[in-house]
Amino acid sequence: MTTYTPPVRDISFVLKELLTIHELDQPAGYEMVDEALVDSVVNEAGRFCAEVIAPLNALGDQQGCTRHPDGSVTTPDGFKEAYQAWVESGWGTLPMPEEYGGQGMPHALFAVIEEYLNSSSSGFTMYLGIMPGAVATVESAASEELKNAYLPKMVSGEWLATMALTEGHAGTDLGLLKTRAVPKGDGSYAISGEKIFASGGEQDLTDNIVHLVLARTPDAPSGTRGISLFLVPKVLPDSGQTNAVSCGSIEHKMGLHGSATCVLNFDKATGWLVGEENAGLMAMFIMMNAARLAVGVQGLAHAEHAYQRASAYALERRQGRGSGDARDPSQAADPLIVHPDIRRLLMDARAFIEGFRALVLWTAVQIDISHGAADKQERREAEALVSFLTPVLKAYGSDNGFATAVAMQQVFGGHGYVNEWGVEQIVRDSRICMIYEGANGVQALDLAGRKLVKDGGAVAARFFDMVEKDCSEAPDWIARPLSDALEDARKAAEWLIANAATDADNIGAGSYAFLELIGVLSVGWMWARMVNIVVSRHDDFAEAKRISARHFAERTLPQTATLRRRVEAGASNLMALEAEAFLRTP
């Protein structure tokens, strides 16, 4: 059985050769980063995840979590010990604020660890993946008192946190939520309501859990303008008393069985406001944006893990005969890798994974710039780019993470459908990424509506200019299809901006294709930049990079023509069918 191998060589190439993060003195945090540090993180965090976390993945899936009659939840065997080892390793504190015990390191380095964690076991990682976003939310919006009381233990990992947003009737539309927060007069609030889909809402890994809960105060306006954010601990730190929060049940899910997805009942639980009243959604979006970027990394991680299993299988498993020199007469059959259609599956995976990894880490550097650049204008420009690309990373990453897992399962034939080879678990685990933290359709609407049309196309134009510049320096075999894709993207963007006013549904009708188009263009752009670096090198690594780049250029970039046509098809036919006509009637 294949085990997980951290893709150290590829990540090092991106960090050191493409992004040269060890040579930057700016933004804040980068002054600490030299080559030795990059090497140490990339190697040692990888080793930790492969050795400590990856072995839990299959068992976590088979065993799942158990809720006991008293509402307590047991995680799968080994999770508690692995979490303890994670806390002791200190990797979790890497991106956290130094003021509360963190290391203040670049997000670009932590994104690497996020990839390792999710390749090793995304069920396990669900418990801790939220922490950077949760810490950032509390740090930026909560009172000094709350920060001092909670952040040190959240940063150290002694306590974990949850996002408690969704209610049975309020998912995408958080404006519908009903959970109530009534002031108790002492500065605290009594929180009552039922939340669903709270990942790690109850668990046995930490003594306390910090629930970040969206609720309404008594006089709050309806809709999203009346939502406030509260910090509701499982155990009240001052008194040591258990708060009135309980896990009513855990969901039976398609995958991620290692992660306890809880229904949480708040029954006048004590909580404290984080940020201003009625400004809860804004505070929550600090966490949500971090989570969306993390979901993009999950897509990458699932694709990488599935690719590793499938490529190993394709070199071992012998079935059928290759053409010409590929035939090995000493054996009854040749390895699967001789077959062009098996290579198509694996090359599609490589072209997505390596291109998308570069995009993820490039964006992570932009996040670091948006927080820590000395120059305000630079911070703003980076923030606008991150904001533009966040829905793309989330949706294009998770769509292709899942699609890659499905394609890698195909390499195994019938064996891919049975549990023992591990690849069907990746398919089941990765499916949720297209849904949670804002379903991918919502990401597309965010991109096409808020980030493109409402912005008048300004940040998009800047992004397109960046692509154009690198394209102009690239060899013709990639520059030509990339510049065709860029033209499709510009025309599609222009179409959306021009036609949003005539029919409000034109944005939504073209949004998904537009997001896919920007995804293809962005990954193609990263391939052009990587090609520009290795263009005159002749080692095996450079050769492999050129082959993967050419695969993307030949087979993926041409998609943009179809995607542009879908954008330009508009809303009219899509909205034509009467709602009732969608139903099958006897």
Place this chain on the structure above:
Amino acid sequence: MTTYTPPVRDISFVLKELLTIHELDQPAGYEMVDEALVDSVVNEAGRFCAEVIAPLNALGDQQGCTRHPDGSVTTPDGFKEAYQAWVESGWGTLPMPEEYGGQGMPHALFAVIEEYLNSSSSGFTMYLGIMPGAVATVESAASEELKNAYLPKMVSGEWLATMALTEGHAGTDLGLLKTRAVPKGDGSYAISGEKIFASGGEQDLTDNIVHLVLARTPDAPSGTRGISLFLVPKVLPDSGQTNAVSCGSIEHKMGLHGSATCVLNFDKATGWLVGEENAGLMAMFIMMNAARLAVGVQGLAHAEHAYQRASAYALERRQGRGSGDARDPSQAADPLIVHPDIRRLLMDARAFIEGFRALVLWTAVQIDISHGAADKQERREAEALVSFLTPVLKAYGSDNGFATAVAMQQVFGGHGYVNEWGVEQIVRDSRICMIYEGANGVQALDLAGRKLVKDGGAVAARFFDMVEKDCSEAPDWIARPLSDALEDARKAAEWLIANAATDADNIGAGSYAFLELIGVLSVGWMWARMVNIVVSRHDDFAEAKRISARHFAERTLPQTATLRRRVEAGASNLMALEAEAFLRTP
């Protein structure tokens, strides 16, 4: 919770208005079919499946099958009773030969029942879905003695059958199989070996199971030319003795939990040759081709079932606000169906389902012609078309059955990821269709290699001419994109034929894109034909058909440009990377 509604109206349209099967006197069997018979089958078989089989689906998934220490297998609660009801209903005998107790009805009618069965519960249907192919194999290749001994009870459903092909090391490459068949001197053989992935290899639905087993006689040549087909009953009918076949284990699979996927151990089990020695693969392919067409129907069935659940949810679930008149101020939110991106998912599903259903049933009529037309030339031409389209129906149908299930899951948001809504089960169940009965990559190779290049493009050219003719009669809004797609298909076919000789891997490198291209073209062709029928009608049904057709024309047909470019990319870059370079090394 939504229950399954047989799509009677749509199926009736295809059978009666598009294919007018009730007006045909030819091929054999059609003389029995009048409008009342069509209505009766479409309605009554649908009612049976919805009432008797659909209720078993979720429980079958949760409960799965149990193998006991003695090797016996228990199917989920209710399966045995439902199977008995199926036998009593007589629907299974519809397409079976009259000589052995069947009704000799058109395959085009039975394909409808196959759709109903698989929408209702594909786990349950696995046990009986193989029967038409198994009967056809025995009927066409076995001795009179075997036929008389086995066919009456196989036709009536008293006994079920299995395909026992795959071995641990021999899946796609059946030439590697090792199971031995040694003549016992009395006309029977002693069969020894281990088969895997035998669906229904053991079960508690019938007293006897007819295993159709591929094995090698002692002096057989190696490879596929030395494979013979044997009939090996679980119980020897003459003596009533149990044969030396046992179920060693059942697989733990991603889905289809209701179906017992068995490891079968043959230990000098008694069997009889079906057909000539060393001609087993040819006999097996009668069953395999039937099975491949049935898998296409499964894709259709999964897509329809998932679509029904998602469309019902989209009309009930309220979340967010629509634009303009779609806003319902009496409610806090509007139903999902007001959102263009939700409609995109549902319209994609409709456009695939209804177009592909027409293609399935059109092909089923061609199968009937290939068997039962009076004119030999007509039989041959139909057979060539069926042979050309079989891999397309199998692979394009199962790819899109799964993709549609995944898209419909997306409509449910987070609720789609939990078991209770039933849609994640369809995703898990439908995934295997892309793999079994010849993985989809193998289908693509069959199409591009055997059916196109080896044929010199003759049947493809005839198929393209048929598309062109209907295209010329269609309205411009569909004729234009369809004729572009046709041009892409012709050019891609020409490219493959022209470049197969220069590099043998060019076929395999372009085969998948070529299959997808023919899939898109075929479904687009059916849409043009359906549009031509309803073009001057103004009822709601005709209007809905035009809207779905236009959706396919605007958003799916343009894909062919990209697919053609993938075909024409050729093998050179795909085969460039050294095999070892695919592996991630530390």
